[in-house]
Amino acid sequence: MVSIEKFGISFNDTKILENISFDVKPGEIVTLLGSSGCGKTTILRSIAGLQKEHEGTICIGNECVSSKKVYKKDREVGYIFQDYALFPHLNVHENISFALYKLSKKKKEKRVDELLEQFNIVDHKYKQIHQLSGGQQQRVAIARAMANNPKILLLDEPFSNLDAMLRYKTKIWLKDLIKQMNLSAILVTHDKKEALSISDKIGIINDKKLIQFDNAKKMFENPNSLYVANFLCEVNELPNRYIKDIGLNIKEDKVAIIKIDECKISKDKSNCKVKILDISFCGEYYELVLNLLDYDNTDMIVKSHSIENLNINDEAFMHIDKKDIKIIDK
Template sequence: MVGVSLKNFSISFSDTKILEDVSFDVIQGEIVTILGPSGCGKSTILRSIASLQDEYSGEIFINDHCLINNGQKQCHKDIGYIFQDYALFPHLNVKENIEFALYKLKAIERQKRVDKLLKQFDLVEHRNKQIHELSGGQQQRVSIARVLAYEPKVILLDEPFSNLDSILRNKTKVWLKKLIKQMGLSAILVTHDQKEALSMSDKIAIIHNRKIEQFGTPKELFESPNSLYVANFLNRINSLPNELSLSLGVDVNEESVGVVPIDKISFSQSGVKASIEDISYCGDYYEVEVLLCDYENSSIFIKTTSIDELENSSECYLTINLEDIKVVKKSI
């Protein structure tokens, strides 16, 4: 069953077009990530689905019900919105924050549901604590528990992990993904983090130039990008000069380009001649910038675990295998 559907969604602020003809579906139990740079309109889509923004053209459906019908706006009760800053009430304790949305329930039913959520979210021992007494991860769990308290069918996640450190972020991503699947929610995640999108999503919509550049599974987008923008956005890649691609047997033209991930190029004793511009230590690997000697103004990057063969040298040779090169359109 389709939980959320956008059809030809477009929106402008004054004379500035933000998004044009954006369409996609999110089925039950699916996580769709909207990925793109800051300011591309990702959060605007969430705000419009949540009925916080209604100056748009096109249609938004929640469980087959259009949000704007015959000019009448409908704020749909099946939508839960988790904000980047958690939006908790500082004057209420954990239990009171979670039960805030349940004021219509009878006291006994309200208590049962809150107790269930406290246990499910590992917050039982924190039920009477004030919000400022909690860690960032605990505050986030309270925020999610409060949204899920009224049992929405659709959950909107606006950069939900941005305030967490890397270790807690990874743990929370796994936990939240499992929770969404268990509850059969239709989820839309907004992020600018490529790794987060790849690891969390069933499908990804990449926004570029006000439109969806590509929509599909993480594997489809990563392995078969339809443009240079998508390829470069999801992975660290090098765009090869067309002359070099042609010499390696790759069929490119004025509208296409050969790309290769930075970890798929290796140093060798012969091959493509290059000069070393810079070597950066990155912990468990090095990133080396080289200038391709036979191609004007063409520098590329190589990811390598060893630089022993490069020490005390200003020149090197590169091996680029034909099977590692993908041909993509320069633009759509």
């Protein structure tokens, strides 16, 4: 297990992260989400021992490996970088061997052959890195990260350089690998769909802090703030006056939201009159931009699979089921 307790870090006089705490169990995939520059990769680098100066503690199993009092260089960690960080002047065999510098030549050869077989890259053993596809390069990077049988796998945007289909296949393959080997895995990504589909738990970082850490499905269904809701799914913020008009109570420090695909638009009358400002075809659905005419000219976005009898500049009505409204922190 990986345990992060009261982690914080500053660069010069700038505070980057503070009071970050979470655990990762064996066989569990935890994804860190947040805006660019929020410190996600810094957490990975600190766990790997690449970033030394920080507050709080990092423990692997029962051993504290990093704090102000102790710093352990050798850790059972495999790190997969966003750009894979493969050596272009070395072939596949040599790239993987690089991680096994402590082994004898005979043991090194045996381990490299095992990894080539395990990751289905035997035929590429002596190829140069530039001769490989993006997916093959990624497998070499993963093989190198797994060479010393780590207990922890750190993944920094591991699928960002792959096309859609290869990304999907690789994600399933890597998820199965992590479960089979009972690794503790921490993934950094900016892709919410990727995070939801691969993660056991998700942590969202904003304004230097871990603002929610929970089971992926629970977090999607019950975000604790507007920031989390907007990060994991597409939502509309409903006007407070509309909420009161439909008989719900809302406090000043709260906000009412609804997912954009839970708003229905038609010419059938309701208590919420709208004007259609724009209609965009998005493949499997249409995206409509609406203006709520009776509620401070609030604009909203609605996802609809049909736009029958609806046109730009038409007046129509929005229909919302009260059970789909969530009232959360601002």
